[in-house]
Amino acid sequence: MTRYNISLIRGDGIGPEQAEAAKKILETISDKSSSTKFTISEVDAGDSALAKQGKALPESSVDTIKKSQACLKGPVGESAADVIIVLRRMFDLYANVRPAKSYPNIPSLSDKVDLVTVRENTEDVYLGWEFNADENTVVALRVTSERASRRIAEYAFKTATLRNSKRRVVAVHKANVLRKGDGLFAATCREVAKKYPKIQYSELYVDACSMNLIRNPEEFDVIVTTNLFGDILSDEAAQVVGGLGMGPAANIGDSFALFEPVHGAAFDIAGKNAANPSSILLSAKMMLEWLGDRHGDKDVIMEGKRIEDSIVGALKKGSKTKDIGGRLSTTEFTELVAKSM
C-alpha cells in the first residue's frame, strides 16, 4: 500500500467547489483501492488568503506544500500571479504541460484533436524584471536561456516519444523578430530534435500557429514554446476543443509538481454549484500519472486513467455540466464520476 501526501489549494471563485470535487474523487480512490491511499492537506492561497492573512501565499501554506509529494490547485482570482508564478519558481517547475483533446459530446472545432502544449515555465517575461527607462517608458526584460530552452525541448521530445501518437514536435516562436532570443530557443530545439530521429520536427511562427490551431488542430501533436506564447496558445487550444472547463495543466519540475486547471476563478458562476469539475479532475489524473512514474507505482497510474475513463463515460451518455451544454451541477457530475470509478 502506498500513501501519497497531497496538498490541495482551494483557491477562489469556483476554486473551492472544484477542490471539493477533487477531494471527493481522491477519497473515493482511497476508499476503494487497497493499494493507493491519499492524505490530503488543504491550504489557503489566493484572494481569500490575502484577505484573511495579508498574503496571497502565506508561509504556512508554503510549508504544507513543501511537505507534500504533489500539489493540486484550484484556480485563484486577482492574486493568481502572486501564487502561481511564485510557486512555479520556488519549485523550479519548468514544464507547463497542457493537453487539449476532443472529448465525446463536447462541441469542438474538430473531433480528432489530441495535442499537448509543452510550455517553458520559468523565464521569458515571467521573471517580472521591469524597469522605468524614464517616467513614461517601461522596459521589461524577456529572458531566454539555452539551459531552459534545452530542458523544455528535451521534455517535449520525451513527451512525443511517450505519447506515441503522431510523433511530432513543433517548436513555436517568433525568431523573425526576436532573432537572438527566440533564435536561441529555435536553434536549441533543432539541436535536441537531432537526438530524436523518430520524431518529426518542424517550426512555426507564433502568429501562424494561432491560425493553424483553428484551421487544422488535428494536425498537432506536441507544441513546444516559450512561456508567454504557451500561455496564449494553450488557452486557445482549450477553446478549440470546447472550452476551458475541460482543460488541465501540469507544472512539472525535477522533484515536485503542481497540477491545476488552465482556467481562472470564474467569479461569475462561483458558489452556484455550476462549475465543470473536469478540469481539476483531469489535473488530478495528470498528478496520479506523475506520482506513478516517479514512484514506479502502476496502481496509481491506473487510478488516474480511471478518472478520465469515468469522465469520458459520463460524457458519452450525455451527462454534462452547463458550460458544455448539459444540465448537471458540479456535485452531480462529480458523483457520477465517483460512482463509475
Place this chain on the structure above:
Amino acid sequence: MTRYNISLIRGDGIGPEQAEAAKKILETISDKSSSTKFTISEVDAGDSALAKQGKALPESSVDTIKKSQACLKGPVGESAADVIIVLRRMFDLYANVRPAKSYPNIPSLSDKVDLVTVRENTEDVYLGWEFNADENTVVALRVTSERASRRIAEYAFKTATLRNSKRRVVAVHKANVLRKGDGLFAATCREVAKKYPKIQYSELYVDACSMNLIRNPEEFDVIVTTNLFGDILSDEAAQVVGGLGMGPAANIGDSFALFEPVHGAAFDIAGKNAANPSSILLSAKMMLEWLGDRHGDKDVIMEGKRIEDSIVGALKKGSKTKDIGGRLSTTEFTELVAKSM
C-alpha cells in the same frame, strides 16, 4: 480630377500575383472614373530584392516609396521583417489596423463577426533590442511608452466612434504579469476611455482574448493591444472568419500609410495563379479610404467601397478562389471583381 501616386511592392511568393491583381483594379478605376486616377510605381523589396540587389529594402525602393502618397505591399518571404519592420519605423506607422469580418459564403466560426484589431506598431519587442547577458542567455527588451500607448488608444477609440457599430473597445494585455509595462498600457487606455463616454470600454488578458475570439467572436468590435499580441490575435481573428486569404491590414502614420495583406508569401501556392487576391484588394480599399480621408476626397472613398462591394458580390454568387472552397484562379476572380466595378 485627383491623381494619386501609389508605390507598389511586389514582394515574394504569391506577392507578385497579388500585386498584379491590385494593379488591375487600380487601373480599372483610373479607366472608368473621371475623378480618380492612379500612377503606380512598382518597387522591389524582399527576398527577390535581396537576391538581385543585396538588400531586402534597397535605397532606390525607399526613395520611390517616399515620393508616393501611399504604399501597397504584397507579402514578403524570409526577409519580411527586414522590409516591413523597417518601413513601419521609418514612416512612424504607429497603428496597425486589421479588420476581420464574416463574408458571405466563406466558412467562418460565426457569420456575424465584424471586428478590427488596432495593434500598436512601433514598440514592444519589435525594436529589436536584444543582448547576450552571458554566452547562453539572451535578454530582449520589451518597451512600452505612455506616448505610444496613448496614441494607439486614441486611434482605437476614434475607430470605434467612426465605425459606429457596437461602440466597444477592449484593451488586451497581460498586466497581471507585465505589471509595469502592460500596466502602463492598460492605465493609459483607461484614461483615454474617459474621453469617450459613448464607447463601452473593457479589458481582457491576452490569454482570455485568444479563447474569446473563438468562443464569441461576434461580441468584439475594436480590440486595442500591444504589438506582438496584436500580431498573434489578428492572425487568429483572420482564421476565425475563414482564413488569411481575406485579411487586409493598414499600417497608418500621421503623414504616410502602407497597406498589405495580413498573410505571408505562401510559397507553396506561388506562381500557380491560385492565390486569393481579396486580401490585397481589401488592403487597397483601406488605402483608398485613407487617401480620401486625408485629401477630403469622397470619390476615392467611394471607389474603395466599390472594391469591397464587388468582392462581396462575387462571393454571394459563390464565385471564389480555391483557398475558400471555390474554383476560380487569381486572375479569374480579379477579372470578375474588375468587371462589376
